[in-house]
Structure formats: structure tokens, C-alpha cells
Amino acid sequence: MRERLRDFMLAHRRVFVITGAGCSTESGIADYRDRQGAWKRPMPITFQAFTAEAATRRRYWARAMVGWRHLARATPNATHRTLASWEKAGRLSLLVTQNVDGLHQAAGSHDVVDLHGRLDGVVCLKCGVRMPRTDVQAELARRNPHFATLDAPSAPDGDADLEHAAFADFDVPDHAGCGGMLKPDVVFFGERVPPERVERAKAAIEASDALLIVGSSLMVYSGYRFALAAAERGIPLAALNVGHTRADALLSLKIEGQAGAVLGDLSLDRSGATIDD
Numbered sequence: 001m002r003e004r005l006r007d008f009m010l011a012h013r014r015v016f017v018i019t020g021a022g023c024s025t026e027s028g029i030a031d032y033r034d035r036q037g038a039w040k041r042p043m044p045i046t047f048q049a050f051t052a053e054a055a056t057r058r059r060y061w062a063r064a065m066v067g068w069r070h071l072a073r074a075t076p077n078a079t080h081r082t083l084a085s086w087e088k089a090g091r092l093s094l095l096v097t098q099n100v101d102g103l104h105q106a107a108g109s110h111d112v113v114d115l116h117g118r119l120d121g122v123v124c125l126k127c128g129v130r131m132p133r134t135d136v137q138a139e140l141a142r143r144n145p146h147f148a149t150l151d152a153p154s155a156p157d158g159d160a161d162l163e164h165a166a167f168a169d170f171d172v173p174d175h176a177g178c179g180g181m182l183k184p185d186v187v188f189f190g191e192r193v194p195p196e197r198v199e200r201a202k203a204a205i206e207a208s209d210a211l212l213i214v215g216s217s218l219m220v221y222s223g224y225r226f227a228l229a230a231a232e233r234g235i236p237l238a239a240l241n242v243g244h245t246r247a248d249a250l251l252s253l254k255i256e257g258q259a260g261a262v263l264g265d266l267s268l269d270r271s272g273a274t275i276d277d
Contacts, residue, residue: 001255001262008238008253009086009268012210014093016201017083018226021156022215022241024099026077026260028070030156044157047188051125051181058170064184065140066152067160068133071101071119078264079214080107087111091268094204098216098223100157100186113197115222117186119158126180136173136182143171157186193222205229213239215259218246 009015021029049056076084084107086092096113097104102120104112122136123129141148147170152160175182187193205211211230218224227247230237238253239245240262248254255262 001257002266004253005238005240005255005262006266006268008210008212008236009091009266012236013091014207014209015086015091016093016205016208016211016226016230017086017095017214018211018216018218018223019079019083019095019097019099019104019214020216020218020223020241021099022259023079023083023097024074024077024101024103025215026079026258027074027101027103028154029074029099029101030154044189047190050183050188054172055167057172057181058167061140061172062144062147062165062167062170063152063155063160063162064158065137065144065147066150066162067154067158068119068137070154070160071158074101074103076103076107077260079259080104080109082263082266083214084108086268089268093208094201096201096204096223096226098220100184113201115187115193115197115201117184119184119186121185122182123185124175124178124180125183126175127178129175129177130185133184139173143173158184187222198222198225201226202229205233205235208235210235211237213237213241213245213247214263215241217241217244 045060050060080103083095087109094111095104095109096115098115100116100119102118120133122131122133152162155161174180205226216223218227224246227237227250231250236252237247237250239251240255240259242256242258
């Protein structure tokens, strides 16, 4: 499997890479979907429910307050490190990630589009000011000390399974500057991806020789659109994933496997030297 992927990469000078949750599972971050691309758990919160219902916001922030502690401790794995080294070697046109954990950047990747944003930031929906998640986390802990010591199994995207907790008294802060509603700086279901991110990615596809999907079923259209754009351009597509992807019919190469096991330390030098040599 590794040799087939290596040959694909060696055959194309500039590769557009799109990644998903399968890149981060080996860092201890849970994913949403099973091998068939179906939800393993209830769908994530929608933007409409978050903004419309105070009870929903309390439940979201209480679970996120506990879940953030786990996500903030996560470190890059072999997949993140290999993709960072491919960028350093000039083999990538762009890395677009659907993940919100920031682990690609932590591994050393610089040319990254965080398609769905990052959980380490928070935005005010009234004035648009952005602030570090650590500041909001500290304020949540100050207001809700009884939650600060709780622990629970981690869930995708910095969530935690606090199934039996009571959220009615959870105190959610508003923005101190304008009183606006605070939301993690990520794209919720029901929101649009900022158009500048989409346009940057589409421009990179125009300059790419191939597209590689790593650790994603592409069941969400926001990522799948780039596979469609690559196919429309006529460049080859490959995928490394566990199970079904929405783009299977478009692929010239499909490799089933855990991303780290296949991608980790994968050499792009025909002599057998590693790409950092």
C-alpha cells in the first residue's frame, strides 16, 4: 500500500491534499463516521440551534469546557509530520483540512487552509472580534468551578460526553466588550464556509497535478466540492481512508488503511532516502 501511494506522489509534481478526522484519530481525537460514512453518534450542533436557544448554548459550552482539556493536550502524529515534511520538500500545492484541531500547524505545516476554522479561537457574533480559546476557557472555569474538575469521555471536535450532567445553571459569558454572543471560531452545520477559503483552495487546484484525500469520507459537501473540481479539471485523484468515501467513483487510486500506518515517514525519494535527507 505504501509503495502504491509513494508511486502516485512521485508521479505528480504538485499535489493538493485534503484531510479529515482520520488524520487525527491516532492523536486521540475521536471521529464522527463509520466505515460506510454514516454517523456514529448524533449529528453535531447546528448554527441555528446554537444561536436560537440559550439552553443549547449552555449544554454546548459545558461539554466543550470539559472536552477542550483533552483536545488541547493532543499532539501531532506521523500523518501530520509526514505531510509537513512533504510541504517543506515542495511537493504540495496546498493542504486543506476539514479538522479544527490545529495539529497540521503544530507539526510544522504552514500553507494550510482550515476549511472549518479552528477550535483554539472564539469569535463574537455581534462585533466580530476574535479571541484565544484559552481566555474564554479561563472565564468559563471562573464562572463554573463545579465543572472545572469534571472529566468525561472525549467526543469529536472538542466535545465531551457529559450525558448525565445538569446544564440549567451553567453560566455562559458574553463578549465583555459589546455583550455579543460568543461562539467557537469554527463553521457549524448550517453555516457557510467563508468564501475566501473556498476560492483559495479552488485556485490551488488549478495549479495542481493531482489531488490526495487523507483520512476523510468527504461526506460533507464543503470538502467534497474540491474532489469534484479536481475531477472536472481531469487531474487524478487518490484517497487513503478507512472505508467508503463520497469520491470513490472519481478515484484513480484507493488505499484502505489507517493514515499513520500508511503515510508515516513515507519516502518520496526513489533512492530510498527519506524526504528530509
